Amino acid sequence: xxxxxxxxxxxxxxxxxxxxxxxxxxxxxxxxxxxxxxxxxxxxxxxxxxxxxxxxxxxxxxxxxxxxxxxxxxxxxxxxxxxxxxxxxxxxxxxxxxxxxxxxxxxxxxxxxxxxxxxxxxxxxxxxxxxxxxxxxxxxxxxxxxxxxxxxxxxxxxxxxxxxxxxxxxxxxxxxxxxxxxxxxxxxxxxxxxxxxxxxxxxxxxxxxxxxxxxxxxxxxxxxxxxxxxxxxxxxxxxxxxxxxxxxxxxxxxxxxxxxxxxxxxxxxxxxxxxxxxxxxxxxxxxxxxxxxxxxxxxxxxxxxxxxxxxxxxxxxxxxxxxxxxxxxxxxxxxxxxxxxxxxxxxxxxxxxxxxxxxxxxxxxxxxxxxxxxxxxxxxxxxxxxxxxxxxxxxxxxxxxxxxxxxxxxxxxxxxxxxxxxx
Numbered sequence: 573x574x575x576x577x578x579x580x581x582x583x584x585x586x587x588x589x590x591x592x593x594x595x596x597x598x599x600x601x602x603x604x605x606x607x608x609x610x611x612x613x614x615x616x617x618x619x620x621x622x623x624x625x626x627x628x629x630x631x632x633x634x635x636x637x638x639x640x641x642x643x644x645x646x647x648x649x650x651x652x653x654x655x656x657x658x659x660x661x662x663x664x665x666x667x668x669x670x671x672x673x674x675x676x677x678x679x680x681x682x683x684x685x686x687x688x689x690x691x692x693x694x695x696x697x698x699x700x701x702x703x704x705x706x707x708x709x710x711x712x713x714x715x716x717x718x719x720x721x722x723x724x725x726x727x728x729x730x731x732x733x734x735x736x737x738x739x740x741x742x743x744x745x746x747x748x749x750x751x752x753x754x755x756x757x758x759x760x761x762x763x764x765x766x767x768x769x770x771x772x773x774x775x776x777x778x779x780x781x782x783x784x785x786x787x788x789x790x791x792x793x794x795x796x797x798x799x800x801x802x803x804x805x806x807x808x809x810x811x812x813x814x815x816x817x818x819x820x821x822x823x824x825x826x827x828x829x830x831x832x833x834x835x836x837x838x839x840x841x842x843x844x845x846x847x848x849x850x851x852x853x854x855x856x857x858x859x860x861x862x863x864x865x866x867x868x869x870x871x872x873x874x875x876x877x878x879x880x881x882x883x884x885x886x887x888x889x890x891x892x893x894x895x896x897x898x899x900x901x902x903x904x905x906x907x908x909x910x911x912x913x914x915x916x917x918x919x920x921x922x923x924x925x926x927x928x929x930x931x932x933x934x935x936x937x938x939x940x941x942x943x944x945x946x947x948x949x950x951x952x953x954x955x956x957x958x959x960x961x962x963x964x965x966x967x968x969x970x971x972x973x974x975x976x977x978x979x980x981x982x983x984x985x986x987x988x989x990x991x992x993x994x995x
Contacts (some may be wrong), residue, residue, distance in 0.1 A: 579635035580609030635732030770825035815855035
């Protein structure tokens, strides 16, 4: 299944008002988010192309529009002395209007001491811009503010990518389901016939049998507002029959999407057939197949996707804590807040590419400048090695023995250099 194209970042600005900030932000985005499309009018529009058409297409392809607003943004005038913002064809007005109309996230960023926009300064189609919480990008603390802004953009892109992936899977699943339904009765009957008598018994049995197994897996499911599906049972290779209202509450097509998304995350496949009876709720018959043994085993204990998400949250948390709580010396004798930007880039990129464990193992396997900064600050609790060695965390089992041993050796060396006083 192919992935949807990644969405980008649109930088909207007036050249006379915020061009240096736009250019610097473009550089930082390309450095922090390699491969992510960054749109700026000067670089992105070829000669001979319709300006409005290109901008419209570019805005629609982006997950976020960053509106850089300087002190002259709302008051700049054209050659005839009219305010540009009053012109319906003003390109900045057109960019932001298009983003607002198409549901693209708009982040107003105040630069060069600009103040928040007032509704009275804006044409009616941009009134919403005045209600959006603005972000201040200060010259005096540019490095810190830019880092915060890049983190925000990264979160927006990640959320947009997740939505696009879900919609992409839903579209492909609906297409596959439509094609499957056209020949489902004959094809699925042939497939199920090859599975032998046990499969036939499951499909012929009343849904109460499956309901009983569902309740055993999660006896409180019917008492809560949200279902917890027993994936460890459903992905055991057996053929299952589930009914809407008993085993799931969402629309049947959405449940079919859930099954296919689960199969995609496990690296296997699932065959499904829609069930329609005159006297019973509609439902689905399904079977997961092609499951790797290691995936099947992990599915019977902890959800590997959930473990990775927990690991990512903890890895991001030590970055945030270090940035808040640790200061490092500068060459001029002063101190500054510690921001492990390279570490954050590594874990964000690895998480998006589904190789977070490998990336953390790589960080542990070689000395880093960040380890030295945290060592000098006496903050071993913020070292990534602590994530690897914490056996109380369920994701501890994901790390190879060699990585655990390396982390243990690094921390032993650290404690040898910094023995703790006896109490």
